[in-house]
Amino acid sequence: GNSVTQMEGPVTLSEEAFLTINCTYTATGYPSLFWYVQYPGEGLQLLLKATKADDKGSNKGFEATYRKETTSFHLEKGSVQVSDSAVYFCALKTSGTYKYIFGTGTRLKVLA
Amino acid sequence: GAGVSQSPSNKVTEKGKDVELRCDPISGHTALYWYRQSLGQGLEFLIYFQGNSAPDKSGLPSDRFSAERTGGSVSTLTIQRTQQEDSAVYLCASSLDRDRKNIQYFGAGTRLSVL
Numbered sequence: 209g210n211s212v213t214q215m216e217g218p219v220t221l222s223e224e225a226f227l228t229i230n231c232t233y234t235a236t237g238y239p240s241l242f243w244y245v246q247y248p249g250e251g252l253q254l255l256l257k258a259t260k261a262d263d264k265g266s267n268k269g270f271e272a273t274y275r276k277e278t279t280s281f282h283l284e285k286g287s288v289q290v291s292d293s294a295v296y297f298c299a300l301k302t303s304g305t306y307k308y309i310f311g312t313g314t315r316l317k318v319l320a
Numbered sequence: 321g322a323g324v325s326q327s328p329s330n331k332v333t334e335k336g337k338d339v340e341l342r343c344d345p346i347s348g349h350t351a352l353y354w355y356r357q358s359l360g361q362g363l364e365f366l367i368y369f370q371g372n373s374a375p376d377k378s379g380l381p382s383d384r385f386s387a388e389r390t391g392g393s394v395s396t397l398t399i400q401r402t403q404q405e406d407s408a409v410y411l412c413a414s415s416l417d418r419d420r421k422n423i424q425y426f427g428a429g430t431r432l433s434v435l
Contacts, residue, residue, distance in 0.1 A: 254425075
């Protein structure tokens with residue numbers, strides 16, 4: 209079946225450090241891939257998405273590239289800020305469906 | 321309101337009681353979804369509404385769970401005879417329609433604690 213695997217958290221970084229959160233997936237067909245972010249006390253917000261192989265999604269300094277050959281969609285940011293502290297979820301949707309399949313989430317804590 | 325609104329934000333109940341969780345989607349969004357977020361796990365799909373009908377209830381974990389949507393807007397998720405394993409954050413999302421290109425917008429969730 210379809211699934212998403214994320215790296216275990218929590219991830220603790222100092223401000224201005226480089227961030228990578230790994231995400232790999234298993235899916236039939238050609239899924240769309242997403243990163244959602246959940247700030248404390250808030251709902252999930254779409255951070256970025258990619259709908260086909262080799263697409264790069266980007267937003268707020270975050271980037272992720274849809275790699276079909278490695279079935280990956282790793283999230284990266286060159287210089288994190290304290291305000292980036294949140295839980296990050298990788299997700300997929302397969303063609304013709306409306307359901308998201310989510311990973312377990314990765315908590316990021318950025319220290320000043 | 322601009323976003324998806326859920327109430328209550330927190331609910332503590334005793335085992336065996338019934339609870340109702342409410343979701344107000346973004347105005348004009350015809351599709352509505354309920355998910356459950358358990359500790360240490362990802363979001364689990366529960367049910368999907370298109371308008372007032374629920375073509376996919378496959379994620380409801382047992383017959384103690386039910387949901388309805390009225391007027392193509394507000395939805396209520398009801399859990400009867402709550403059990404401790406029902407403790408989780410229940411998230412609601414809405415989208416313009418069921419097209420896969422449409423983004424789902426999430427509410428802040430209802431944290432349910434069953435004692």
